[in-house]
Amino acid sequence: MDAFYASVMIRDRPELHDAPVVVGGGHRGVVLSANYPARRFGIRSGMPGTQAQRLCPHAITMAPDFGLLTPVSRSIMDTFRSVTPVVEVTSLDEAFLDVRGARRLLGSPTVIAERLRSRVRAEHGITCSVGIAASVSVAKLASRQAKPDGVRVIAPDRFVAEVHPLDIGDLHGVGEATRRRLHRIGLVTVGDVAAIPVEQLRRMVGNHLGSHLHALVWGADRTQLRPGGAGVFGFGEGEPESSMGSQHTLAVDVGDRHVLHRELLSLATRVAGRARAAHRRGRTVALTVRFSDFVTVNRSRTLTEPTDVSLEVHATAVDLLDQLLDGLGPRARRVRLVGVRLEGLQRTHDGDTRQLAFGERDPGWPDADRAVDRAVGRFGSTAVRPASLIGHGRRA
DNA sequence: TCTGGGGTCCTAGGACCC
DNA sequence: TCTGGGGTCCTAGGACCC
Known part of the structure; x- marks a missing residue:
């Protein structure tokens, strides 16, 4: 779009x-x-x-207003799926379509593109642009060049002529850091990088990045799509995510540990709730802290058993934060952003109960969470929440 | 009044095991 | 008498995408 x-x-x-x-x-x-x-x-x-x-x-x-944006997005993605089942959704407003199987029925990719564009325009009153090519990254490049409100084809036999003169940073997958790094060693255009033998490229920038770059500059990257596509709309489509998290930039930088603990409670409650709603538990709790000077650090701890318990996620995050801040010594730093992420997600099954450590007494928190989920499901997110968040919540 | 929030993937070192 | 080789897991950082 x-x-x-x-x-x-x-x-x-x-x-x-x-x-x-x-x-x-x-x-x-x-x-x-x-x-x-x-x-x-x-x-x-x-x-x-x-x-x-x-x-x-x-x-x-x-x-x-996501209440407005999400339904429009869903409807557009459904339109795409009416052309081909092989649709890889990458965000609310973008998808890759593999139309190889649709040509006999619907016509050339260009015809299909124009048909989709007029449907989107007619049904939603907005414009979109389409890039057509034989691989994901080249199609992405073509679509960027097609904007706004256009179609652009980069056929394989035109790739070298049209793409090699471009800046290496124009490629999908070459960000600012890699662009600067390549420019510094004199590789400015796509063609410059293409002129380097792959072995040499791998020695220069590392095996993986070297191979990846080599593929990109010859238009030989991924051609198979992953239908469904990520957690753009939450679980239920495609493969489960491996992590979910929530982070928040504070309205002002904060030095008070108790204020940060309360923020972590809000984030942990939200993340664990999302995990439960998606029938997932995570074994690793990760904390992100961005200080006022924008230096960002991550700390994580892997538990013996995966969890979706709000207070367990919170307690772990608080522990990680306290350790981090204690390690700073006397030079206190203000915090700009905190984030909590649950990693190593696994699907839970009906009747799954958490393994209790030997000698541990069931603290009852999973039951409490489930009760909260039911109340929140019926009466909204502010219906039941930790007492310490009442009166502080921009959200529960 | 600089710089969001949601993700994925890769690297690299160290612990640990056989 | 002087230290191998392979594997997995955990942690931290960084690049990249929309």
């Missing part, structure tokens, strides 16, 4: 169509999406909201 969040948010407000509109940003936030009028001021997604504000003070800023 082209500027998906912004396009959907202003779809029914034609008076805003020509005005610069930014979704996201706000206090300590980044831009999620900017419509094309806003982009003319240099606003891009991922940019700090403050910077967007400076670039275009009269831009209209709005928060994303």
